Amino acid sequence: MIVESSPARTRELVREHRRGGQHIAVVPTMGALHAGHVSLIEAAREECDCVVATIFVNPTQFAPGEDFEKYPRTLEDDLARCEAAGADLVFTPQTSAMYADDAQTTVVVSELTKVLEGAHRPSHFDGVTTVVAKLFHITEPDRAYFGQKDFQQQLIIRQMVGDLDFGLQIVTCPIIREPDGLAMSSRNRYLSASQRRQSLALHQALTRADELAREGASAGDIQQEMRQILGTAPGVKPDYAVVVDATTLLEPAGDQKTVVALVAARVGDTRLIDNQILQLR
């Protein structure tokens, strides 16, 4: 496994693989890798000839006051996980190599970014789409792997890829959970033991949502029940709990069968998100 910090050299390494006729995968990450990231690298390993992981804590997707400074940096452990999962190349740029002082270009997705995470984290998604476009241009992949945990993010990236005609496919992989149901997240390590227990409310709300959907409940009723669960859970401050169209993130049409339940909440200072696809009856 090669570890490379130069964008130009990374592109050249990938192009050598491509000239050999190989299919290229990229798995963009901010490091602090957990079993969720590992599952993305493993899926890429399964489906492509050359697997590139990227590790870059992107400053432009953190809003002022968010946890950019204290975001966990665990490079040595990350590289070991990348290698064990089968990555061929890990791209680990410095911030100065990614953003020139006079940089002034942004990739903006206008509608999908207005709601949910976009409403709670101003400018977050502009930072995400811009850095992902850059990473796509540096690694020139055939397939790019993202986790369903960041449901809105993968939807926005799919929109960008379609709208701008990127010649690649987005693959979304299932949420990986702790044995008790908490969705894997680099931010889980911020949680104290008691917060860790309190954070299970998110998964409980989604599990109940799935039960209600199977019993034939409406989107509105499911949403109300999730809000009830999160609103009364000790130590949990909900940001949102919604059941929406899984493509537009807007209120589902009356006859819609596939929707997504999305929740976001603070447990202490830690902001957690989770989601679940639902089939309405």
Next chain:
Amino acid sequence: MIVESSPARTRELVREHRRGGQHIAVVPTMGALHAGHVSLIEAAREECDCVVATIFVNPTQFAPGEDFEKYPRTLEDDLARCEAAGADLVFTPQTSAMYADDAQTTVVVSELTKVLEGAHRPSHFDGVTTVVAKLFHITEPDRAYFGQKDFQQQLIIRQMVGDLDFGLQIVTCPIIREPDGLAMSSRNRYLSASQRRQSLALHQALTRADELAREGASAGDIQQEMRQILGTAPGVKPDYAVVVDATTLLEPAGDQKTVVALVAARVGDTRLIDNQILQLR
């Protein structure tokens, strides 16, 4: 020469060339081809193995009230010129193939787009950068050719390519002029015979700017003289006449040697632009 309207099929055709080890050039145009465009295709032919020209009158770079509807469409003549100049492939998409109904992604360059053309043509450059990013993704070139006539445009595209790490090089080719000095433009055909004569004032102002620069005049004095010439030319309504830093388009620093003189004016209903690099003494 192949003519192809499908984005997916165009990408596939270009990729076949790339798999053969060829270097790819793209020459993006809005059709209504003249000797300026031909010089771009010829330069590309000289330097690359596979030359792709694109012909697409991009609606999103026309502001409301501009000449999108009446912009000249001369496809048959354009294709003949492409073939004569040595293009291998011409990409001629329909608008519906370039913009899905739910498209919502824009590539925005924030600073260079605020002045000059950007100030006079709101949203114009957002349309340009977005469609050029799309064309780059569809044709995946090693080099892309633009004319110096649209000086600000090529600067903005260079900025976008650098900021977003596109793996390609921008080549800017010299302005091609009519024998009497008028810069070639698809919009010149809008001019009546008398407007055609009046339009020479733009080139006269720039020629005088070049003389003054050689004589040691300051940027400020040159600018004033150009405004005098354009301001008193019959039938010419100047939008701007400036001498600015050739990289930032801002007022040149006192000791700066290479600057650019840029002019824009209306002759009748037709808006014309021109420019000239100056070496100050």
